[in-house]
Amino acid sequence: MNSLLHRRDFFASGSHWLGAAALGSLGLGGASGAVPGPHFTPRAKRVIYLHMVGGPAQMDLFDYKPQLQKWYDKDLPPSIRNGQRLTTMTSGQARFPIAPSKFAFSPAGQCGMWMNRQLLPHLSRKADEICWMRSLHTEAINHEPAITAMQTGNQVTGRPCLGSWASYGLGSGNDNLPTFVVLVATPSNREQEQAISARLWSSGYLPGEHAGVSFRSKGDPILYINNPPGVSNSVRRRSLEGLKAFNQRHFQRLGDPETQTRIAQYEMAFRMQASVPELTDLSKEPEHIFALYGPEARKPGSFANSVLMARRLAERGVRFIQLYHNNWDHHSNVAGRMPSQCRDVDQPCFALLEDLRQRGMLEDTLVIWGGEFGRTVYSQGGLSHENYGRDHHPRCFSMWMAGGGAKGGMIHGETDDFSYNIVRDPLHISDFHATVLHLLGFDASRLSYKFQGLDGKLIGVNPAKVVKALVA
Amino acid sequence: MRGQYDQVGEEVRAEVPAALGRLPNDAPRNRLGLARWLVSAENPLTARVAVNRFWQEVFGQGLVRTPEDFGIMGAAPTHPELLDWLAVEFRESGWDVKRFFRLLVSSATYRQSAAVTPLKLERDRDNGLLSRGPRFRMDAEVLRDYALMVSGLLSQRMGGPSVKPYQPEGIWDVVGLPGGDTREFVQDKGENVHRRSLYTFWKRMAPPPNMEIFNAPSREVCSVRRERTNTPLQALVTLNDPQFVEAARVLAQRAMRAVPNDDAACLQWMARRVLCRPLDAVELPLALQSLREMRALYEDDLNAASSLLGVGITAGDADLSKAGCAALTMVANQWLNLDEVLTK
Structure with missing residues (x-):
């Protein structure tokens, strides 16, 4: 319960806390x-x-x-x-x-x-x-x-x-x-x-x-991390921009801090989508690394x-x-x-x-x-x-x-x-x-x-x- | 003694825990006696616990925040008199659950606006004083059912064996025993993919991930209160899970059939289904712009449009323009991810 109060305090105290607060609520961060x-x-x-x-x-x-x-x-x-x-x-x-x-x-x-x-x-x-x-x-x-x-x-x-x-x-x-x-x-x-x-x-x-x-x-390295077939990154980016505009409008109407958290989560999801392919792409590892770990490391x-x-x-x-x-x-x-x-x-x-x-x-x-x-x-x-x-x-x-x-x-x-x-x-x-x-x-x-x-x-x-x- | 059946101690007779009262002297010392005592006027706890759970169902949190624990380690009620009044009301109405829910949802407290003003945020941040109407993210099953409902995909069939809707590959395999009968997941066909989430087959060693990610309990122990987290993994489910993508596509197909050749009217038709209200003067231009941008992108890449329209088992609508349908699918997908839609 305490963590909830803190989190809401952050929202109340200014937008610079948003990132940190969002991080804490999603297992992606400890701030x-x-x-x-x-x-x-x-x-x-x-x-x-x-x-x-x-x-x-x-x-x-x-x-x-x-x-x-x-x-x-x-x-x-x-x-x-x-x-x-x-x-x-x-x-x-x-x-x-x-x-x-x-x-x-x-x-x-x-x-x-x-x-x-x-x-x-x-x-x-x-x-x-x-x-x-x-x-x-x-x-x-x-x-x-x-x-x-x-x-x-x-x-x-x-x-x-x-x-x-x-x-x-x-x-x-x-x-x-x-x-x-x-x-x-x-x-x-x-x-x-x-x-x-x-x-x-x-x-x-x-x-x-x-x-x-x-x-x-x-399959997907993280469940549901990949866009559906036919949805390119640029389509997704535009879609998320529109989503954010709608959510902002909703926030203006209702003023619920949870809406801001959700906006941050969608940003984070997009960042994850961007970072995971780089993470899971082992092809950039140099030869000597594969020599070190052995040939099975490519499998x-x-x-x-x-x-x-x-x-x-x-x-x-x-x-x-x-x-x-x-x-x-x-x-x-x-x-x-x-x-x-x-x-x-x-x-x-x-x-x-x-x-x-x-x-x-x-x-x-x-x-x-x-x-x-x-x-x-x-x-x-x-x-x-x-x-x-x-x-x-x-x-x-x-x-x-x-x-x-x-x-x-x-x-x-x-x-x-x-x-x-x-x-x-x-x-x-x-x-x-x-x-x-x-x-x-x-x-x-x-x-x-x-x-x-x-x-x-x-x-x-x-x-x-x-x-x-x-x-x- | 101490659980050893061959070490007999002092004889004891059936009784309720002393802290909760006593069985009447003339009550039979068996389940009937206990049952009568449970619902008697002398024991207010049963009705209090029940109405608190109903309240939680409707308002998102109970008058006692720990519905599983009314003891000394639990939270004190925020409104003790109200809790008692509701408990007596429920008991005296003959334990009429339907009547009780009507009472809750027709109350002035429930019908308040959920809008948060700066003053309310300052004085009543967590709505413990009930200064505004309830607002909380819907539960896992409700979210999926809602997407199926607004798209018209939801099967109304009741009962029967559990069903296996879409699930990412390999979920069962990594935890399954070799030769185990739930090692290989075989997805159902037809109507079973669109049954209410209540009927989804539940393998406890690897629950349906789109439910688990939205805090559905593991079903390993009884749970009367769910966590309600807000995470990017949840965003990925409602954005990318074929179940939600298919729902968006079918919703778009229906909207285009219902209101052909008029983007604004088509969007309004869809808004009434998804948001239960028309778009306002700020939103409509936003949505129109989104739709037109997406359509332009898909007109340049009809293969991508075909791929998107191929998600899910429900047949496409060959009469509709591919780029138009794909673009509207993306708008529907966007709307199914709105805070307003995910939140009660």
């Missing part, structure tokens, strides 16, 4: 009084969050467990499982045979991060710029609640996601693009995709302008292409870019699926970090990579030396982040020999959220919005701690 602003100087001014939908297997990528080789096809000791709940996809299995990773691990960088350099050769070259986190944990064991919890801090839908909080807290950094943009990349292999939902980027109980705006690789909708688009959005002042890459739900055929998943993301992730570094943007751009949970060390379904499957596992999983104040070369947290339970420095997703908000300049316990009589927060009602070890 209105509604933006709380950071509590202290942010380390990160923008975020590129690469969400791996389905839950990548930590012990096949970042959580090295050499001891497992001698456990091949032996049963997971009951002392490790400790009676913890399993999904119904494997709880009925007669056995829980250990499946050691079939991939080659070796240490990367000065920090000596043991990782799957066989499938992630490019990314491993950035080991010392990356903050590795091997002790994430969550309560949720199935995709929908887990991804909702990962993004909104709660398994129950309806809360604002991290991107909406960033939009609400920091406002926009530009005046002709949305504040919070969503990109859904198309993986090379789509056979094990999980459904994701537009509700993941809804603004929850925050005002609607903080919802993510989906940029699409097919609309690929992960490489989407990551390059994310960099362009970040460059133009978009505050939060949420990118989804699907097909990480490897209940079976890890051997067949993992290589193409890694091929999709390896070079582009390296390229993004390198590209941002070269542009001087890495230091204030936080890049996050990770899924909604981890996977089990025991095989789901058949196990052979060549192949295995892995079920959902919420008790530990690995993520990484880089830039934006995250500590490069940090290897945080440790799991037991089975990558099943955490033995050192557990990192609950809520603490992770508090840490990300900290990098954005917020005290997570104070970034709140009144809703149904409560101070709604990303971290919910329980305390969460900033993990200082992750901060440079």
Whole structure:
């Protein structure tokens, strides 16, 4: 309610506020009084969050467990499982045979991060710029609640996601693009995709302008951004000029400030129409950029292409870019699926970090990579030396982040020999959220919005701690 | 206790929350007792909550601004006596909803001009004192239905299964499961494209974007109050969505059929349908100029005119001049985007 009063005050106090007020009301800008602003100087001014939908297997990528080789096809000791709940996809299995990773691990960088350099050769070259986190944990064991919890801090839908909080807290950094943009990349292999939902980027109980705006690789990049067939820009321009004249006339008659807001919105829509083609036209990117991101970057909708688009959005002042890459739900055929998943993301992730570094943007751009949970060390379904499957596992999983104040070369947290339970420095997703908000300049316990009589927060009602070890 | 069925505690009997009163001693402790209490004179809350929602429907905001919450965290009524009077009136009329809406829309308060004067802006910025008539942007469904109605496209058919009108490509696909029965969107044909928005098929993981952009609730939880934002993405819907472009085209076709060869009269015919009033002495020359400019542009590019006239499933009218029809379509499209049209 306060923001409304402020906005109207601006209208009342003079036309120079119009642009700012309009910006604030449409998720295209943060100049209105509604933006709380950071509590202290942010380390990160923008975020590129690469969400791996389905839950990548930590012990096949970042959580090295050499001891497992001698456990091949032996049963997971009951002392490790400790009676913890399993999904119904494997709880009925007669056995829980250990499946050691079939991939080659070796240490990367000065920090000596043991990782799957066989499938992630490019990314491993950035080991010392990356903050590795091997002790994430969550309560949720199935995709929908887990991804909702990962993004909104709660398994129950309806809360604002991290991107909406960033939009609400920091406002926009530009005046002709949305504040919070969503990109859904198309993986090379789509056979094990999980459904994701537009509700993941809804603004929850925050005002609607903080919802993510989906940029699409097919059809209009922003919904309805293109003029109808047969309507040229000059026709549209004239039409909008006439529209403005009519609206002005109406404003003279009724004097409602909302009419002026609407006039500003139509101007903004036209500016968006003008700026989006330039944004989405990758043909102007130089050869060396395509060499950096790899040939897939030319293919609309690929992960490489989407990551390059994310960099362009970040460059133009978009505050939060949420990118989804699907097909990480490897209940079976890890051997067949993992290589193409890694091929999709390896070079582009390296390229993004390198590209941002070269542009001087890495230091204030936080890049996050990770899924909604981890996977089990025991095989789901058949196990052979060549192949295995892995079920959902919420008790530990690995993520990484880089830039934006995250500590490069940090290897945080440790799991037991089975990558099943955490033995050192557990990192609950809520603490992770508090840490990300900290990098954005917020005290997570104070970034709140009144809703149904409560101070709604990303971290919910329980305390969460900033993990200082992750901060440079 | 604490939700454990095998830990039995002290026996309790059905009662209403103490803060709201008590069931009469002789009332049966079941749903019938509760129902009687809900509508009894001893419980004013039911009628208050109901009339507040009706008021919100008509005036854009309730006398209690938090229609979902009449408790201590909700807003206090702006006009408590009026709220009580309306509640008693509604109850004593036998809960007659139609009669109640008539009472609201025939009231002097409702029939005031919506004009905002500097004084009103200063003293009553948010119209909490009801110093002027209501004025607010129409809801998503109403906007679409309105465009269909004025163009004559709106189907009057009631009931039946949900329908799938125009939707941009790929909306369902990106969130759908492989093999899921709503992964591929297949648009309906014929009348189903022009049914009231109430009948539009709703996939909750990816709702119809032209509804969502105008603050239609997600339908995941009950909602008694909508947000009412004003954004450029909304402008893009009403400017470019085929649903609205087709409505503009069909409206233009009808206007040209109804009033051939007289631009001014044709525009006035269209104004009466869209604005419910004729254009005034300032607007008519503006509209005429717009129409003539557009016509000149389309006469130079008949292919563009054909493209525009091809939007939507409704047949074109081959007897009409292409450039003229395209130009009038753009005028209609412009009018369907006027603040006056989008706003109640």
